[in-house]
Amino acid sequence: MIFNRRSLLAGVTALGGASFLPGIAHAKGSVIATTYPGTWEDAYRTVVAPMLKKKDDIDLELAPLFAMDQIGKAKAARGAPPFDVFVLDPGPRIVGLEGGLFEKFDATKLGNLSKLPAGFTDDVGVHVSAQVVGIAYNPKKLPAPKGWGDLLKDPWVSRLGITGFQTTFGTSSLIELSKLFGGSLTNVDPALVELKKVLPKIAAVGLPAAMPGLFQQGQCDVMYTNTQTVATLKGKGVDVEFVKPESGAITFFTTMHIAKGSGDIGNAYKYLDLVISKEAQEALTKPPYNFLPVNKDVPLAADMPMKNLDEMANYVQHDWAKINPLRAAWIEKFNKEMAK
Numbered sequence: 001m002i003f004n005r006r007s008l009l010a011g012v013t014a015l016g017g018a019s020f021l022p023g024i025a026h027a028k029g030s031v032i033a034t035t036y037p038g039t040w041e042d043a044y045r046t047v048v049a050p051m052l053k054k055k056d057d058i059d060l061e062l063a064p065l066f067a068m069d070q071i072g073k074a075k076a077a078r079g080a081p082p083f084d085v086f087v088l089d090p091g092p093r094i095v096g097l098e099g100g101l102f103e104k105f106d107a108t109k110l111g112n113l114s115k116l117p118a119g120f121t122d123d124v125g126v127h128v129s130a131q132v133v134g135i136a137y138n139p140k141k142l143p144a145p146k147g148w149g150d151l152l153k154d155p156w157v158s159r160l161g162i163t164g165f166q167t168t169f170g171t172s173s174l175i176e177l178s179k180l181f182g183g184s185l186t187n188v189d190p191a192l193v194e195l196k197k198v199l200p201k202i203a204a205v206g207l208p209a210a211m212p213g214l215f216q217q218g219q220c221d222v223m224y225t226n227t228q229t230v231a232t233l234k235g236k237g238v239d240v241e242f243v244k245p246e247s248g249a250i251t252f253f254t255t256m257h258i259a260k261g262s263g264d265i266g267n268a269y270k271y272l273d274l275v276i277s278k279e280a281q282e283a284l285t286k287p288p289y290n291f292l293p294v295n296k297d298v299p300l301a302a303d304m305p306m307k308n309l310d311e312m313a314n315y316v317q318h319d320w321a322k323i324n325p326l327r328a329a330w331i332e333k334f335n336k337e338m339a340k
Contacts, residue, residue, distance in 0.1 A: 030059040031267040033085035033256075037064040038209070039232065040087070043289040048280055056270045067092035074101045074259060081259035084268045087128070089168040090252050090320040091327065097124055103258040109269045112276045115295045117309050125257035128275050129284075130292035130312060132305060133169045133250035135243040136230045138221040145222065147246040148177045152198050161204040161220030162195065163211050164334035165327055170208055172250040172318055173224035174334075179247075186322055188330055196337055205338050215240065227304060231290035234303075244305045251315035253294070 031052075035041045041064045049060040065073065067088050074081050074096070081101075088096060096102055107113050107121035120127040135145055142155060150156050165171045165188075178184070178191035195202070203220040204211075212229050214220050216238050230242045256275065258268045274280055281298045284291040293300070296309065306312060 029057060029267075030061055031085065031264060031271045032061040032063060032083040033268075033271060034065050034070045034083050034087050035062045036066065036087065039228070039289060040064075043284055043291070047283045047289070048275060051280055051283075052271060052274050055274060056267075058267050058270060060271065068095070071095050071099065071101065075099060079261050081261050084259055084262040084264060085271060086125075086257045086259060087254060088257065089131075089254055090318070091168060091171075091324050093125070093255055093257070094320050094324055096257065101257075101260050103260050103262060103265060105258065106269075110273045110276065112273055112278075112295065115278065115297055116276060117294070117296060120253075120294055125255045126272055126276060127253040127294050128256050128272075129254040130294055130309065131169070131252050131254065132227045132244075132292065132312070132315065133172050133224065133252075134227075134245055134305065136215065136223055136225045136233075136240050137243060138215075138239050139241050140239045141221045144241070144243055145245075146243075147180075148173070148224075149180050151177070151222065151224070152194055156222050157198050157201045158203060159221035160202050161206065161211055161214050161223040162202060162338065163206055163208045163223075164338065165330040167208040168252055169224065169226050169250075171323065171327065171330070172252070172316075174330075175318060175323075176245070176247060176250065176316065185318060186326060192333065192337055199338065227292060228290045231301065231303070232288060235287040235290070242303070242305060248314070248316045249305055251312045251317055 035044045041062060045062055052058050052060045063083050070086050070088065071092055086096060102124045105121065105124050105126070107126065110126065113121065116127065137145060142159060145151060145156050151160055163170045165174065174188055174191045175185060178188045181190035181194055183190035204214045206214055211223055211225065212233055215223060216233060216236065227242055230240055233240045256272055258265055262268055276295055278295050278297045281293040281295040285293050285298060285301060294309070300306065300308065
């Protein structure tokens, strides 16, 4: 029997993410790219894959994996990566960079490079989506909170839903909450102390993926989250609004990187160029996907907390090189202390 990475990928998906085998030949005319499970996978399968096939006659094969699973698979492959392109948030990006998992990136190979704001590419990859993090609340049940500290007060605390450090938005939000009580980028203990004081009042504690559903079901009416989640809930008819905290909204960018040892770097660049194109970015901003674009020619939705991407330069950003070494311990501590 003859195997290639495409058939292997299908088998891995069916087996629920079993380890990839190294050294599998790459199918001609295709590119294998990771994608986050859920909205990202649906969007890229529905929107981007048909565009890539039509534009460049390239088959897009998607490997739905969370960020650190991508890193783990690539490291285990020992130089024969099971996919061509990573998609990563800031923390895992640094882990991949430190592990030497990315090809050197040549931004001049992107035809749409001029449509990106300055600084949206570097020598390892390209920004493909923006994220803005703040507070979501139900305006029919609660007044608008002004900032992170309001979450621990009535009437918000009794309707609050919280999640831990497993995600970039959760980690970022808890860092900002901690700063109000004497904490810092690397000290989140004050946030956990204050949360524990009000834990009996808190409406819901859940995994990150569960929070939108808990909000939709009315089990909580205020939570920290990103604008994409708020837009998705609105699209489902949920009463929800986004608040930019008075200390500033948080921003970060999702990036894509070509895997070191990729079987077809040429197709990978064509894929990335399409991802940042106006056509793809504009389609991804629409419901039910609600991505924040990085292409300057794509208008932002009217309900976004900024008028243009340049405003995000003034938003709160975090140094993930300092966060990464501490994050596993934070996750463990949150899970232990915040269980209800």
